[in-house]
Amino acid sequence: MSKNDEESLRPATRLVQGGRRPEWTGDPRLGGAVVNPPVWRASTILYDNVADLKARGHATHDKLYYGRRGTPNVWALADALTDLEPGAEGTLLYPSGVAANSAGLLALLSPGDHLLMVDSAYEPTRAFCNGMLARMGVRTTYYDPLIGAGIADLLTDQTKLIFLESPGSLTFEVQDVPAITAIARRRGIVTMLDNTWATPLLFPALAHGVDVAMMSLTKYAGGHSDAMMGSLTATRAVWPKLRSAAYQLGQAVSPDDCAMMLRGLRTLDVRMARHGENGLAVANWLAARAEVGRVLHPALSGDPGHALWKRDFNGTSGLFGFTLKGVDEAARTRFIDALSHFGIGFSWGGYESLVVPSDPATIRSATLWTDPDPLVRLSIGLEDPADLIADLERGFAAL
Incomplete structure (x- = not known):
């Protein structure tokens, strides 16, 4: 199949077929092929002479050279992710989403450069900017996620990269x-987007x-809360x-983890549809509750980001937030502790539903989070939404 033919395939088909090269799934000496690449565990690679x-040589993104440079499991996952972004040159894999973000920023910035970082960014991304990047002489300016074309007013001759995260993972600005x-x-400035929420x-x-698309594969791509990894997919x-x-930097990932990620990726299309459907059912129910101040979900018609979401996105995931009207932090704790179908834990995007208290005011600098009501973040999984709603009712009863 030609490259043009591959890019004409719809995303669900590319998810199923990506990374399944015959040289990785079959051996002519064995007279057939397997569906998935076998797990190639290797540090040392042996040569004939x-x-x-x-x-x-060192052009080893698809040839065995040394275990750190990858085996067919690594290449198959990278290939499959690249296939999801038509026009991409390739994908690199990292031990976590944070590692992917940090490695990408290190690769693209030098001492004296200026970085524009969205103010709603994931907290570890901010920590890297304020820590290691600052120590190496990179200046970071945080900007309002709703700035749009107004970003032009913040550019300087030293601006080399603009980092975006849409929607924001705590406050969901689009x-x-x-x-x-x-x-x-x-202006010749590179853009990098944390695209974990949407994939x-x-x-x-x-x-x-966008020039570089980052994903925490730990979330929706893996989908089963049992492996950690990050990716950067980039233009030529x-x-x-x-x-x-x-x-x-010596970044490398395990072939076993790649096999698990690739297995999760194959069902991403159907899982994302269910996450989105369940999430909307719960979000709409919450929006009608008297105990809720507001629901932060861009797919809801009343959300400030709805118009941009409707213009640019093909659907919604299951991660969003809501505020508890007129209560204090102790009441929020009672609400969360009363839930039984929602696990209390970090991360999201797995098959199970999760809940955490969220306090974005503590990690803002360019914009203010002034909502006095406590914020709760939900990751809606693959359970029946009626059961999740019944569980949230128990939480409201505990207020």
């Missing part, structure tokens, strides 16, 4: 990604002008810098 070793990336392209199924980042112009930095 010295000439073979020297001929192998950014005008096409407006920001268009300005960045005209490429709901928001094909590169098609909206940016790809060499990312790849070189990943090799220099």
Whole structure:
């Protein structure tokens, strides 16, 4: 199949077929092929002779060289993720989403550079900017996630990268990604997007002008809360810098984890549909409750980001927040502790529903979070939404 034919396939088909190259799933000597690449656990790779070793070189993203450079499990997962972003040159894998973000920023920024970071970014991303990047002489300016084309007013001659996260993982503001990336392209500035909430199924980042799309595969891509990994999928112009930095930093992932991630990825299309459907059912129910101040969910018509979500996204995931009207933190704790179908735990995107208290005011600098009502974040899983709603009723009773 030609590259054009592959890119014409719809996302659900690409999810099933991506990364299943015959050389990774079959052996002519055995007279057949398997559906999934077998797990290739390896540190040392053996060569036939010295000439073979020297001929192998270092262009090893799809050839065995040394275990850290990957085996067919790594390449199959990377291939499958690249297939989800038409126009991408390739994908690199990292031990976690935080590692992917940090490695990407290190690869693309140098001392003296200026970084524009969205104010609603995931807290570990902010910590990296305020810590290691600051120590190496990179200046970070945080910006309002709703700034849109106004980002142009913040650019300087030293601005080298604009980081986006849409929707924000705590407060769910939707950014005008096409407006920001268009300005960045005209100025020769790289853009990087944390696309974990939507995945490429709901928001094909590169098609909206983004140069580097990051995902915490730990969440929806893996989908089963049993493995951690992150990815960067990039355009041809940016790809060499990312790849070189990943090799220099010694970033590597386990072939076993890749096999688990690839298995989760195959069902991402059907799982995302159910997450979105369940999430909307719960969100709409919450919006009608007297105990709720507001629901932070861009797919709801009353949400401030709804128009941009409707314009740019292909659907919704199951992560959103809501406030408890007129109560204190102790009441929020009673509400959460009364739930039985929602696990209390970090991360999200697995098959099970989760709940955590959320306090975004503590990690804002360019914008203020002034809502006096305590915020709760829900990750809606694959349970029957009627059971989840009944559980939330028990939480409200505990207020």
